[in-house]
Amino acid sequence: MIEADTRKKILARGQTEVPWQGEPLLGSIYGEEEIEAAVAAIRDSMPVHKGFGFTCQQILDFEAAFARYVGVKHAIAVNSAGPGLDMAMRYLQLKPGDEVIVPAINFMAAPLAVMGAGGQVVWAEVNPDTLQLDPEDVERRITPRTRAIFPVHMNGLSAPMDPLLEVAARHPHSEHGPIPVIGDAARACGGGYRGEKIGKKGLCTVFSFHTMKNMVTLGEGGMVTTDDDALAAYCRSTRFYGIATEDWGTSNVMTKVQAAVGLVQLAKLDGFIAARRRVAKQRDEMLAGLDGVALPCEPPDCYHSYYLYTCLVCDAWAGDKRDAIMRRMEEEFHVKCLVANPPAYESRRLLREHTAGRRLPRSENIGQRIICLPIHPAMSDADNEYICAAFIACVESFRAHR
Numbered sequence: 001m002i003e004a005d006t007r008k009k010i011l012a013r014g015q016t017e018v019p020w021q022g023e024p025l026l027g028s029i030y031g032e033e034e035i036e037a038a039v040a041a042i043r044d045s046m047p048v049h050k051g052f053g054f055t056c057q058q059i060l061d062f063e064a065a066f067a068r069y070v071g072v073k074h075a076i077a078v079n080s081a082g083p084g085l086d087m088a089m090r091y092l093q094l095k096p097g098d099e100v101i102v103p104a105i106n107f108m109a110a111p112l113a114v115m116g117a118g119g120q121v122v123w124a125e126v127n128p129d130t131l132q133l134d135p136e137d138v139e140r141r142i143t144p145r146t147r148a149i150f151p152v153h154m155n156g157l158s159a160p161m162d163p164l165l166e167v168a169a170r171h172p173h174s175e176h177g178p179i180p181v182i183g184d185a186a187r188a189c190g191g192g193y194r195g196e197k198i199g200k201k202g203l204c205t206v207f208s209f210h211t212m213k214n215m216v217t218l219g220e221g222g223m224v225t226t227d228d229d230a231l232a233a234y235c236r237s238t239r240f241y242g243i244a245t246e247d248w249g250t251s252n253v254m255t256k257v258q259a260a261v262g263l264v265q266l267a268k269l270d271g272f273i274a275a276r277r278r279v280a281k282q283r284d285e286m287l288a289g290l291d292g293v294a295l296p297c298e299p300p301d302c303y304h305s306y307y308l309y310t311c312l313v314c315d316a317w318a319g320d321k322r323d324a325i326m327r328r329m330e331e332e333f334h335v336k337c338l339v340a341n342p343p344a345y346e347s348r349r350l351l352r353e354h355t356a357g358r359r360l361p362r363s364e365n366i367g368q369r370i371i372c373l374p375i376h377p378a379m380s381d382a383d384n385e386y387i388c389a390a391f392i393a394c395v396e397s398f399r400a401h402r
């Protein structure tokens, strides 16, 4: 952990220099290459008989490169991850009462996709160390109506895909067979699991290239990856009014300009993740031994992409006390921290009503203890030191005055 004297010097620096303000609104790094790619794609579209659509080479190239990167047969570009999650759920053709198991510690997108496809959300607990869907708890919640398991690769780390696939295989559905495992990797592009990239395991995986994500396609964008030919055909068709498969569809296409920029960002992605990891590992050392705070965990079979640097305060500081630490980080040191995420049913009334009466004590406790310190591939050592020194100061002063 950073010594007290060094900490004072680092924090004094923050009086004169503008410190890192909070979780960045651009998750990757943009340079001249992205600008050139965007301009070239616009120039390419200017002939009136060419334009921006429909099936353009840039989208095909981006999809092929992404499929190669993840190691899958198909990658289907969409305009954001949300519609990709909707497609995955609609593909299941859920009937009223059909259940999909999702982690309670979650962003709203995955459970809303279940609801949107006419299914019933079933919350499951997460592992308190990794914050990933807990396979044992999933197994307890499987019923004859379970149609899918829907893990989220939370905050950049992989969900335990093999144990989840084993649970799924042990409980085939009487009509539909093996339960599919579908991954939401919106926050985990570039992460790894058991020697492979996230996005390879399970029926399909959905990625986001939204402005805050590990790679960014002009603010919005997403990708579905799969080895399943029928699902790939369904997604390709559904993203353009379902014409090719005579299914329901709407327009969820990615633009040519986004795809051109996506190709450039994808080539830089491993570098972004390496830079995020460097910040995280240095931070692990600077915060090591800080009493009352558990640092992010990286199981040996995972390669964490550190979309977020997720800490947990101890039980005794859950809720108000965690909030007080966050407030002090912002008011005194001008560093905004995040709570990502409390149980999704706590943040959205629609989800709470949909799953009325279902509460998950372990997840609720975790939601009261999460605190994410800002992280970014372009963060300087000085910014990282400042954030760590500020956090130690807040935690120690809180401990002294409580």
Ligand SMILES: Cc1ncc(COP(=O)(O)O)c(C=O)c1O
Pocket: 080, 081, 082, 083, 107, 109, 110, 152, 184, 186, 187, 207, 208, 209, 210, 220, 221, 222
């Ligand atoms: C876990 C998770 N899933 C899905 C999404 C939706 O992504 P998009 O904004 O690309 O639709 C997000 C976006 O913030 C997310 O964090």
